[in-house]
Amino acid sequence: MSATTRVIGEVLLKVEGINLSFGGVRALSEVSFDIRKGEIRAIIGPNGAGKSSMLNCINGFYHPQQGSITYKGQPRRQMRPHEAAAQGIARTFQNIALFRGMSTLDNIMTGRLLKMKQNFLMQALYWGPAQREEIAHREHVEKIIDFLEIQAIRKVPVGRLPYGLQKRVELGRALAAEPELLLLDEPMAGMNVEEKEDMCRFVLDVNEEFGTTIALIEHDMGVVMDISDRVVVLDYGRKIADGTPDEVRADQNVIDAYLGVAH
Amino acid sequence: MxxxxxxxxxxxxxxxxxxxxxxxxxxxxxxxxxxxxxxxxxxxxxxxxxxxxxxxxxxxxxxxxxxxxxxxxxxxxxxxxxxxxxxxxxxxxxxxxxxxxxxxxxxxxxxxxxxxxxxxxxxxxxxxxxxxxxxxxxxxxxxxxxxxxxxxxxxxxxxxxxxxxxxxxxxxxxxxxxxxxxxxxxxxxxGSDVSVMLYTSGTTGQPKGVMLSYDNVLVTAENAIEFDHLTDQxxxxxxxxxxxxxxxxxxxxxxxxxxxxxxxxxxxxxxxTDLKEIGPTFFFAPPRIFENILTQVSIRMDDAGWIKRKMFQFFMTHARRAGIAILDGKRVSLVDRFLYWLGGILVYGPLKNVLGLTRMRLGYTAGEAIGPDIFDFYRSLGLNLKQLYGMTETSVFICMQPDGQIKPDTVGIAAPDVEIKIADSGEVLVKSPGVFLNYFKNDKATAETKTPDGWVHTGDAGFFDHDGHLKIIDRAKDVGRLKDGTLFAPKYIENKLKFFSYIKEAVAFGDKHDHVATFINIDLDAVGNWAERQGISYASYQELAAKPEVYELIQSCVEQVNRDLATDEKLAASQIKRFLILHKELDADDGELTRTRKVRRSFVGQRFASLIEALYSGAARAHISTEVTFEDGRKGKIEADLAIREARCVPPTGATALKKAS
The missing domain is CATH 3.40.50.12780 (ANL, N-terminal domain)
Incomplete structure (x- = not known):
C-alpha cells in the first residue's frame, strides 16, 4: 500500500567466522553475515540452531573463541554488555527480564540509566540539575509510552501485566536507551495472533519512525518473512542461507531444515 | 477569572x-x-x-x-x-x-x-x-x-x-x-441551517443520518443547562x-x-484514571458503566479486611436510609444527619475520591434502565445522579428528572418545551424544539418516524404514573404476548436479570411461545471473583460459563426474578421457565449488539436459532457453532455444547393476591 522510501545504509555490524563452543558443544561454527544501517534483519532457525547464542555474541554476553565482530567500523573480539549498551546496542530477552515489582514507567525509566549524568546524591535529593534531568528523561519515556500505546498501564507493576504487554514494556525499555541497533530475542514468542500483529506493527514503526536498525530472532517463519528486509537462517550452529525473504523461502536447505529431510 | x-x-x-x-x-x-x-x-x-x-x-x-x-x-x-x-x-x-x-x-x-x-x-x-x-x-x-x-x-x-x-x-x-x-x-x-448529521447505530437495517439544525441543538442545550443549573465553572x-x-x-x-x-x-x-484526575462536576455514563463501577467496588470490598467491610456495610446501610432523603432536601433527624456526616468522613468521601466523583454535581444516565439498587447506591452517596430519556431524533432531551423528585423506575417529567402524548398502541410520541429536520436521503424513514405536524414516534412503550412521571417498559415493537395471551415485555424481564451483578446481558424470548426462556451472559469480573472465592478454577470465559456451579448461581438469580414477576399483576405469567448461559459474550463486532451496546434481538434470534429451538424443545443440552469477527475483520469459529436448565416458577402472588383479599 505504501511506497517504501526507507534508506538502507552502509554496513553497521559485521560478524565474520564466528566459532562458539561450550565445552564440547559447538553452538556456532563459521557464521558470517552483516547488518546494514536502517534495515530489519532477521535471524531464524529451528530450536537450538544457535540464534540466541549469536545475539549474545553481538551484545557481549558470550565471547566467541574465534572470529571477529566489527561494529561501526571498529573490530572487536571481547566486549562487555555495558560497553555494547554504551555504544548504542539495546536488546530484549526471550524470557522477559523486567523488574516485576516496579511499574511500567519505572521499568522504562531504567532504560535511560546510561543517559543520566547527575550523581547519586543529587538524584537522591532531586534537586536542581538532577530534577531538570529527570524531567527531560521522563518526557522521553512518555513519548515511548505514547508510541507503544501503553498509557493505561503506566503505573501498574509489571508483574501484574499479561505476557504480551510485558513484552511491549521490555521493548519500551530497550527503546528508552535510544539504540542504534536493537536486538530483539523472539519478540513474538508465546503471543496470540493479534498480539503478534501488534508487535509487528511496533517493530516496523520503530524502524520507520526512529530509523533504528533491528536484528530480530524468531522461529516462526511466517511473521518474520513479512517484516524483514533480509534473513539469515541458522541450523545446528551453521549458516545455511542468507538473503531476502523470497530467496530464503525458496532455498532447498531451508526447506529441509524446517520440514526435515529423509536421510 | x-x-x-x-x-x-x-x-x-x-x-x-x-x-x-x-x-x-x-x-x-x-x-x-x-x-x-x-x-x-x-x-x-x-x-x-x-x-x-x-x-x-x-x-x-x-x-x-x-x-x-x-x-x-x-x-x-x-x-x-x-x-x-x-x-x-x-x-x-x-x-x-x-x-x-x-x-x-x-x-x-x-x-x-x-x-x-x-x-x-x-x-x-x-x-x-x-x-x-x-x-x-x-x-x-x-x-x-x-x-x-x-x-x-x-x-x-x-x-x-x-x-x-x-x-x-x-x-x-x-x-x-x-x-x-x-x-x-x-x-x-x-439558526435554521443544518448543524450536524448524526448516524443512528440502528437496531435494525442500515444506519440513518439524522439532520439536526442549530436551532434544534442550541435550544435543547440551553433548556437543559437551565433545568440542571450548569455554569461555566x-x-x-x-x-x-x-x-x-x-x-x-x-x-x-x-x-x-x-x-x-x-x-x-x-x-x-x-x-x-483520567476520571479520577479530572474529577468532573458533570458526568454522563450509560447504566452499564455505573454498574461496572459498583461491581468493582463490591469486589474490592469483598476482598477487604473485616473492619473495613463492616464499616462499609454499616455506613452504606445508613446512606440508603438517610442519604437519598438528605439529597432530596427532605426532613431528616439530627442523629441521622450526624451519622451521615460521620460516614462522609469515613466512607463516602474516600469512596467518591477513589471513583473520581468527589466533585460530581450532576450525573446523567440513559440508554437503558438502571437497576434501582445501583441508582440508589450513587444517590445515597450524595451524588445527584439522574435518569434521562431521549433519542437522537429529538436532540436527546425528552424527559428529565427535576431535583428532589427522582424515582428509580421512571424517567421523570417532560423536559422544558417538550410535549409528550401516549398513542393508543402505548407508544410514546414527542414534539419539541429539538425534533430533527429529516433523515438524510431517506424520506420513507422520515415519514415513518415524524408526522407532518412534528410529532416523533419514539418506538418506546410507556405510560405516565400518578405524579406525571413517564415510565418506559420496552420497545413498542418488542412487547409481545405468550400463547395464552399474557403480556410479554422482554426488556422488562432482561433488565430485572441484569440488575444482578453476575449477569451482564440477557435476552428473553416468549412472544407466541408457551413460556418465557432466556439466554444469559455472565459478567466475567463478578462471576470470576465469585468463582475464585469458591475455589472454582477456569481458563476461559467459555469454560467458566459452562460450570455447573455457575449455573446454580444464575439459577438462583433467575428464580429471584420469577418471585419478583409473580407480584406484578400484568406480567406474573411471564416468568422464566428455561434458560441457558451463552458460551460467548455478545459483541458489537459480531453484530449482536449495536455500537451503543444494545442487544439486536432479531439478529441474535437468527444467529442462535438452534439454541432457541432447544430451549422450547425440552432438550437438556444444545450444540452451537458460531462465527466470530475480530476487530480487523478476520473471522474465527467457536463451538460449544450448552446445558439448559429449568427454573422454578412461582404462582402469582403479591398485588393480585392482595387485591383479591381486600
Whole structure:
C-alpha cells in the first residue's frame, strides 16, 4: 500500500567466522553475515540452531573463541554488555527480564540509566540539575509510552501485566536507551495472533519512525518473512542461507531444515 | 477569572450557531479553560481564545482545500480537542460535520461515508486512515483525508493525504491572505441551517443520518443547562463516541453554550484514571458503566479486611436510609444527619475520591434502565445522579428528572418545551424544539418516524404514573404476548436479570411461545471473583460459563426474578421457565449488539436459532457453532455444547393476591 522510501545504509555490524563452543558443544561454527544501517534483519532457525547464542555474541554476553565482530567500523573480539549498551546496542530477552515489582514507567525509566549524568546524591535529593534531568528523561519515556500505546498501564507493576504487554514494556525499555541497533530475542514468542500483529506493527514503526536498525530472532517463519528486509537462517550452529525473504523461502536447505529431510 | 456570566440566561438571538458562540466565548471567557487533553502523561489545556485560534486555522485550511457550504465532512477518532475544533471549523464554513463511530468495522463506516456524500475526512491516526483509504478505493468521492497523528504515515504516498499540522499551517496562510474570512463566513450561518448529521447505530437495517439544525441543538442545550443549573465553572469528561448524540450535546453543544471545560482522556483504556484526575462536576455514563463501577467496588470490598467491610456495610446501610432523603432536601433527624456526616468522613468521601466523583454535581444516565439498587447506591452517596430519556431524533432531551423528585423506575417529567402524548398502541410520541429536520436521503424513514405536524414516534412503550412521571417498559415493537395471551415485555424481564451483578446481558424470548426462556451472559469480573472465592478454577470465559456451579448461581438469580414477576399483576405469567448461559459474550463486532451496546434481538434470534429451538424443545443440552469477527475483520469459529436448565416458577402472588383479599 505504501511506497517504501526507507534508506538502507552502509554496513553497521559485521560478524565474520564466528566459532562458539561450550565445552564440547559447538553452538556456532563459521557464521558470517552483516547488518546494514536502517534495515530489519532477521535471524531464524529451528530450536537450538544457535540464534540466541549469536545475539549474545553481538551484545557481549558470550565471547566467541574465534572470529571477529566489527561494529561501526571498529573490530572487536571481547566486549562487555555495558560497553555494547554504551555504544548504542539495546536488546530484549526471550524470557522477559523486567523488574516485576516496579511499574511500567519505572521499568522504562531504567532504560535511560546510561543517559543520566547527575550523581547519586543529587538524584537522591532531586534537586536542581538532577530534577531538570529527570524531567527531560521522563518526557522521553512518555513519548515511548505514547508510541507503544501503553498509557493505561503506566503505573501498574509489571508483574501484574499479561505476557504480551510485558513484552511491549521490555521493548519500551530497550527503546528508552535510544539504540542504534536493537536486538530483539523472539519478540513474538508465546503471543496470540493479534498480539503478534501488534508487535509487528511496533517493530516496523520503530524502524520507520526512529530509523533504528533491528536484528530480530524468531522461529516462526511466517511473521518474520513479512517484516524483514533480509534473513539469515541458522541450523545446528551453521549458516545455511542468507538473503531476502523470497530467496530464503525458496532455498532447498531451508526447506529441509524446517520440514526435515529423509536421510 | 472572568466575572461575566451569561450562561443559563436566554439566548441572544444573534448568537444562533456554534461558531458564533465560540467567538462570544473567546470574548467573555477568554483565558478560561475550554478544553483539556492528557498527552504524554500531562494534562494540556487550551483556553477559549486558543480554541478559537485553532478553529480559525483549521477552518482556513479547510477553506483552502475547497470545502464549501453544504459539503459533508467526516470525523473519525476518539474524543480529541482537534476533532471538536474540526466540527466547529466545518460549521463556521457552513459545511456539515458527520462524526463517525471510530470503532465500527470497515463496512459500516463505508456505508456512512458513502451515504453522507463525504468529500473530506479528518481522522485521528494511521489505523483510521487505513480504513478510510480502503473506503476511498470504493467511493472515490472522498478526495481528502486529514490525519492528526503523523506516526506511521511518513511513507504513505497516496494523493490527498494531509497532516493536520500542515492543514493548520495552510490555514494560517489562508487567513493572512484573506483577513476576516472567518468572521465573514461565520456571519453567513443562521439558526435554521443544518448543524450536524448524526448516524443512528440502528437496531435494525442500515444506519440513518439524522439532520439536526442549530436551532434544534442550541435550544435543547440551553433548556437543559437551565433545568440542571450548569455554569461555566463545570467540567465534563468526554469519553463516549463523538458520533453519539449524547456526546455531541453534552461535550460540544452544552460546553459552547454554558462555557464549561471539556476534558479528553488519554486513551479509551485510561478513562477511569483520567476520571479520577479530572474529577468532573458533570458526568454522563450509560447504566452499564455505573454498574461496572459498583461491581468493582463490591469486589474490592469483598476482598477487604473485616473492619473495613463492616464499616462499609454499616455506613452504606445508613446512606440508603438517610442519604437519598438528605439529597432530596427532605426532613431528616439530627442523629441521622450526624451519622451521615460521620460516614462522609469515613466512607463516602474516600469512596467518591477513589471513583473520581468527589466533585460530581450532576450525573446523567440513559440508554437503558438502571437497576434501582445501583441508582440508589450513587444517590445515597450524595451524588445527584439522574435518569434521562431521549433519542437522537429529538436532540436527546425528552424527559428529565427535576431535583428532589427522582424515582428509580421512571424517567421523570417532560423536559422544558417538550410535549409528550401516549398513542393508543402505548407508544410514546414527542414534539419539541429539538425534533430533527429529516433523515438524510431517506424520506420513507422520515415519514415513518415524524408526522407532518412534528410529532416523533419514539418506538418506546410507556405510560405516565400518578405524579406525571413517564415510565418506559420496552420497545413498542418488542412487547409481545405468550400463547395464552399474557403480556410479554422482554426488556422488562432482561433488565430485572441484569440488575444482578453476575449477569451482564440477557435476552428473553416468549412472544407466541408457551413460556418465557432466556439466554444469559455472565459478567466475567463478578462471576470470576465469585468463582475464585469458591475455589472454582477456569481458563476461559467459555469454560467458566459452562460450570455447573455457575449455573446454580444464575439459577438462583433467575428464580429471584420469577418471585419478583409473580407480584406484578400484568406480567406474573411471564416468568422464566428455561434458560441457558451463552458460551460467548455478545459483541458489537459480531453484530449482536449495536455500537451503543444494545442487544439486536432479531439478529441474535437468527444467529442462535438452534439454541432457541432447544430451549422450547425440552432438550437438556444444545450444540452451537458460531462465527466470530475480530476487530480487523478476520473471522474465527467457536463451538460449544450448552446445558439448559429449568427454573422454578412461582404462582402469582403479591398485588393480585392482595387485591383479591381486600
Amino acid at each position: 472572568n466575572n461575566a456570566k451569561p450562561a443559563g440566561g436566554r439566548r441572544d438571538s444573534r448568537v444562533d450557531t456554534f461558531p458564533k458562540l465560540l467567538l462570544r466565548n473567546a470574548d467573555i471567557f477568554a483565558g478560561r479553560p475550554a478544553v483539556r487533553e492528557k498527552d504524554y502523561g500531562i494534562w494540556q489545556t487550551w483556553s477559549w481564545t486558543e480554541s478559537l485560534a485553532n478553529v480559525r486555522e483549521i477552518a482556513g485550511g479547510l477553506a483552502a482545500l475547497g470545502l464549501s457550504r453544504g459539503d459533508k465532512i467526516a470525523l473519525v477518532g476518539d474524543n480529541r480537542p482537534h476533532l471538536y475544533w474540526s466540527i466547529c471549523a466545518a460549521q463556521s464554513l457552513g459545511a456539515i460535520p458527520v462524526p463517525v463511530y471510530q470503532d465500527s468495522v470497515a463496512d459500516e463506516m463505508s456505508f456512512v461515508i458513502d451515504h453522507a456524500e463525504v468529500r473530506i475526512a479528518i481522522a485521528e491516526d494511521q489505523e483510521q486512515v487505513d480504513k478510510l483509504l480502503q473506503i476511498r478505493a470504493k467511493h472515490p468521492r472522498l478526495a481528502t483525508i486529514i490525519y492528526k497523528d503523523p506516526r506511521g504515515m511518513r511513507h504513505y504516498a497516496e494523493p490527498g493525504l494531509v497532516g493536520l499540522a500542515e492543514l493548520q499551517a495552510r490555514g494560517s496562510e489562508y487567513a493572512a491572505a484573506n483577513p476576516e474570512f472567518f468572521e465573514i463566513e461565520v456571519a453567513k450561518g443562521k 463545570d467540567e465534563i469528561l468526554a469519553y463516549l463516541p463523538m458520533a453519539w448524540v449524547g456526546d455531541h450535546i453534552f461535550s460540544y453543544a452544552e460546553s459552547y453554550v454554558a462555557g464549561f471545560c471539556v476534558a479528553c482522556p488519554e486513551s479509551g483504556a485510561t478513562v477511569m
